[in-house]
Amino acid sequence: GRRTDYDRLILEVWTDGTVTPEEAVSSAAEILMEHLKFFSSFKLVEREGEEIPGEEVERMRRILDMSVDDLELSARAANCLRTAGIHKLKDLVQKTEQEMLKYRNFGKKSLQELSESLRRYGLRFGMDLTPYLTPEEREQARRSDEAQEEGEEAEQDGLTS
Template sequence: MLWKGFQRPKRVEIDTESLTPTYGKFSAQPFERGFATTVGNALRRCLLSSIEGAAATAVQIEGVLHEFSSIPGVKEDVTDVVLNLKQIPIRLHSDEPRIMTLDVSGPKDVKAGDLGGDPQIEICDPELHLATVNEEGRLRMQVQVQRGRGYVTADKNVDESLGIGWVPLDSVHSPVKRVNYRVETARVGRMTDYEKLTMEVWTNGTITPEEAVSLASTLLKEHLSIFIAAEDAARGIEATGASEASEADVLLARNLEEFDLSVRTANCLKNASIQTLRDLVSRSEKDILEIKNFGKKSLEELQELLGRLGLAFGMDVQGGADLGA
């Protein structure tokens, strides 16, 4: 049997004494030599890059046209205010972009908790400093918040539906701030050539370290499952029913999440229940543009993707498609 004589970790131990909502220490043993490093590195990369979170993606400040302006009556300039906005740990209970608002007069030390206007947005550090308004000053602004993964550049956060005066921001969506892991020698009976994996995870408080590790592990498991299915197919076991599908059908069945689409485009398609390439190409460009908050830039992004794959909008794919046509 495949696992005969092969040591695997039995459970994950959590250091409850040091556990906080933003820090967790986890350990597992025994691993066969080399496996602790393999698992630790994969989990670390997944934790830092692939866990979804919310962040500020655009801002509109009254009287300000660009990011390098000053704000009358406010100590900080726009750049400083934007940097402070990016530090706010946000929990968004919606798949769609939402708007926070702020309208304060001085003198006042403006904090993240002063932002409001949407019950779907939860600020996890309301005491975070945003700006200092003097006696004669007034600060009015709106902030767009949306979900995403990793680092997103400002040009991908452009939202044409917001109108004039909005400044797109580069955004860091990952709720995981830092991950360390180390590998030590572990003993099983008299044998000492096994390994122990210890991981430390720091988050921004929007998710707990336990949740982050669980999500990263699930994501890795789902990616590896296709190789298990491939082995089953080689043994003559029908794992997914796709072994007899044509090359075109396999391509059209691919989920759009596999492609590097901008956060806004991905969210619009998800809200319209367009999940696969088949769903996408079966619609016309007119149908796509009628999706709420979907703009011309997002359409051009999809046209480029389909052209690269040899596909187009408005294809008849009900009975399969011939990509060579």
């Protein structure tokens, strides 16, 4: 009842021979990711009165403030992050996997390496960091979101006129 070694998945895949089992699993994973990406835009809503304990918030803030250099990544992945201007874990985890794959020389292998490194710290791509922000950071994020929305509205007005 106390097993914790659930980090391995074994699949038995049969095909009709037109594709390899690896191609079939890869294709299935891409289809699944495509369908699940719609859920990543939902924000997790905390139940009323339920808060993350203060020590957990502080622990997560320390982790998020770590340099990506602390992840001990391959040279390729580290260089891609540096070129993209991603220096802290908090900058990295706010990106989605799709956003990361758009960076030059950043491929699926680098993405997998980064995902595994983030998982060791309890992090993942596409995280909402709001629960871990200080009140000042929340206000700054709110102003930034408002400015971005105003910019998008102005851009739309420019396109429609």
